[in-house]
Amino acid sequence: MPVFINRVLNMKNIKVIGFDMDYTLVRYHTEAFEKLTHSLAAHRLADRPDYPEEVKHLDFDFQRASVGLVIDKRNGNLLQVSRHGKVKIAFHGLEVLDYHKQQIIYQEMAIDLRDPDFQSLDxxxxxxxxxxxxxxxxxxxxxxxxxxxxxxxxxxxxxxDILHQDDSIKSRLRTDFDRYVIKDPKVAGMLERYRDYGKKLMIITNSDYGYTRQLLDYALNPYLKKHKTWQDLFDIVITFAEKPRFFEQKGRFLRIDPKTELMSNHTEAVDSGIYQGGNFHKLQQDLGFSGSEILYLGDHIYGDVVSIKKTCNWRTALVLGDLEDEIQGLKKSQSVQEEINRLMGEKLILEKEINILDSKRFEGENIPRSRLTPLFDKMDGLNTRISDLLGQYKAFFNPYWGEILRAGFDESRYAEQVEKYACIYMTKVSDLYEYSPKTYFRPFRRVMPHEDMTLLS
Structure with missing residues (x-):
């Protein structure tokens, strides 16, 4: 897959490259992982007195949610929101909210994620x-x-949250990495190439050191050609970082002995080794590089991208694994989309013709109704054909929510954050394997509505 570019990023100027671990350096089989989490959480809820026993028997439907949706805690709805904060699709439980009810609740509202009533699935x-x-x-x-x-x-x-913190999930993963973890040999090759080009490498992960060691032993060590272990590859490893707090507050560093896993308070320079906790202020100061010389890659739009841009001005890259299936859908639906575009072009020409005639009528020219009726009939026919094609187009994507980065014709709220805060984005970190560590990533010139020649002709 290619790397997608929002703004200029010259890799020759990048001196330090940092990585999140889960879903970034190491990919998971998302459906299997989330099915496990769903089952464990449902069983825990069913053990509580205010939840019925039937909760533990709920079947997991992977399609029912996707990255970028928003939970409305006040009304009990799951929402797809446009970049302008407008609700495009709403489900109450497993039933789509009909248009009338949706309008009553959300027509006069722009969803603001700073409001505690809303929580995003990022x-x-x-x-x-x-x-x-x-x-x-x-x-x-x-x-x-x-x-x-x-x-x-x-x-x-x-x-x-507790399942992720108390080892309930990770203990299950450890016993069956083959089932839950995707092995990608290109990741090791890409990392070793960056080292060859003199880049410093670091990991900043919310996982603890014990799990980090076991997972990277499994996912990276077998594919390293120039290093014995992943510990030899990375200059700095920071575990249990508690992002986004790592980028927003000042926590202390604990140094970890990789052999005993014992920790000790660390007040000296953070320039090499394995640590727990800490904060970006001291890390960047000790590294001695400006924010523009540090690139960080992660999968969490807020914890790994937005918080960084707002606090320390590092360069950012988002790994959006969920986009892989969507791109396949875009490829398969290309002929349908081209036909929609063609018909929309016809509709635009027809609308211009109707507008011209309508203006002439308004100015007093005698334009018979019989001249307009066939145009409106043709418009109805175009609308019907376009509507049918839109139904065909949607069948290539999530049956409930459609595309992750679209909300109807608009970009989604999630897409707006990706565009605003991620310098580049990709479906998996190994996509960088196809690019030289000296690549100059340049975006295409964006066409604004007033620059579209089809509207001006």
Missing amino acids: TSFAISYGVLFSQLVQMKSDGFSLPDYRHLAEDVNHEI
């Missing part, structure tokens, strides 16, 4: 959250006694 780790929340809302609609929507959202979020 990483693949959140898919199980969206699916389970929707299922619980449906159970509540079906008559089960359950907490209110806000508590449903908070309880699901809490249980999933």
